[in-house]
Amino acid sequence: MAAKQTFNVERFFQALGDNTRLRILNLIGDQEICVCYFVQILGGPQPKISRHLAYLRSAGIVAVRREGKWMHYRIVMPPHIGAAQILRQTLGWLKEEKTMQADRARLTKACCSPAKYALLEGAPLPTTIQETTCEAC
Amino acid sequence: MAAKQTFNVERFFQALGDNTRLRILNLIGDQEICVCYFVQILGGPQPKISRHLAYLRSAGIVAVRREGKWMHYRIVMPPHIGAAQILRQTLGWLKEEKTMQADRARLTKACCSPAKYALLEGAPLPTTIQETTCEAC
DNA sequence: GACATATAGTCGCCTAAGCGAATGTTTGGA
DNA sequence: TCCAAACATTCGCTTAGGCGACTATATGTC
Numbered sequence: 001m002a003a004k005q006t007f008n009v010e011r012f013f014q015a016l017g018d019n020t021r022l023r024i025l026n027l028i029g030d031q032e033i034c035v036c037y038f039v040q041i042l043g044g045p046q047p048k049i050s051r052h053l054a055y056l057r058s059a060g061i062v063a064v065r066r067e068g069k070w071m072h073y074r075i076v077m078p079p080h081i082g083a084a085q086i087l088r089q090t091l092g093w094l095k096e097e098k099t100m101q102a103d104r105a106r107l108t109k110a111c112c113s114p115a116k117y118a119l120l121e122g123a124p125l126p127t128t129i130q131e132t133t134c135e136a137c
Numbered sequence: 138m139a140a141k142q143t144f145n146v147e148r149f150f151q152a153l154g155d156n157t158r159l160r161i162l163n164l165i166g167d168q169e170i171c172v173c174y175f176v177q178i179l180g181g182p183q184p185k186i187s188r189h190l191a192y193l194r195s196a197g198i199v200a201v202r203r204e205g206k207w208m209h210y211r212i213v214m215p216p217h218i219g220a221a222q223i224l225r226q227t228l229g230w231l232k233e234e235k236t237m238q239a240d241r242a243r244l245t246k247a248c249c250s251p252a253k254y255a256l257l258e259g260a261p262l263p264t265t266i267q268e269t270t271c272e273a274c
Numbered sequence: 275g276a277c278a279t280a281t282a283g284t285c286g287c288c289t290a291a292g293c294g295a296a297t298g299t300t301t302g303g304a
Numbered sequence: 305t306c307c308a309a310a311c312a313t314t315c316g317c318t319t320a321g322g323c324g325a326c327t328a329t330a331t332g333t334c
Contacts (some may be wrong), residue, residue: 013150013154014290017147017149017150018147036311044293047313049311051292051312053312054313068302068310071310071311082231089223093223155321171280182323185322187281189322190281206330
């Protein structure tokens with residue numbers, strides 16, 4: 001059985017205490033997104049992204065689903081109502097930060113023309129963006 | 138002039154990522170409290186408390202006021218509206234945690250009969266408790 | 275001025291955590 | 305069955321941070 005450790009409040013806040021992880025959470029939002037987009041948008045080496053995703057998983061903030069070669073990440077609400085509220089509020093706050101808005105804009109652009117990004121050829125689109133027509137492109 | 142460094146989001150969340158600091162914030166609440174109460178209620182060595190208070194100060198979450206020998210700490214709301222909301226929500230969440238409630242109960246008890254606590258003889262009462270009659274004692 | 279009290283800061287040790295570089299693993303396709 | 309793609313994990317290094325023990329500072333009192 002899975003090692004489902006109990007929710008840890010310290011770990012929860014520590015997970016939010018890193019800018020790369022906040023950027024990842026902001027990019028996910030209420031969608032389900034493939035790792036290759038994080039690598040493309042955030043720009044760092046892939047193992048770095050992967051380690052931060054592992055951290056977020058261990059903190060119980062994100063969950064992952066495999067689809068062929070691709071791993072799709074989504075945000076999961078913590079079992080504690082208080083923590084869930086904090087997380088929602090944090091995500092809302094991030095949406096208003098300029099650098100976070102820029103990240104999301106680049107994600108939208110990448111999704112509209114994935115062929116322009118070497119890393120994204122053939123990559124599955126984020127789930128909710130998939131059903132949205134993009135007016136910007 | 139004071140070294141008023143700009144508010145740091147990572148630092149803000151990191152400051153919340155430690156149980157001793159969360160307990161301190163919970164004890165303060167919307168009052169102004171003297172360090173000796175933290176030492177008495179939380180029970181650890183005094184330098185440990187002092188270091189965590191310094192961390193909270195550097196993160197811009199608490200402020201301090203000297204009154205004779207005593208240092209009074211209070212919570213200050215961060216300049217970012219988002220961070221302020223997170224902090225308020227966190228404080229509200231802590232109030233519902235049992236261990237945090239126990240801390241506050243012990244604080245109330247200590248304030249009603251400080252003579253019973255060697256560390257608290259002559260210590261100034263927290264400001265808002267001072268104006269409140271305690272029904273429990 | 276000497277001393278006690280209340281609190282802050284320093285030091286040495288240890289663990290957590292971030293990073294780049296290298297390596298492993300899983301999957302799909304030729 | 306071999307290979308490439310997409311991620312994950314490990315390793316070695318460095319820094320941040322927590323802790324106990326100790327020391328320093330500021331204030332009030334005698």
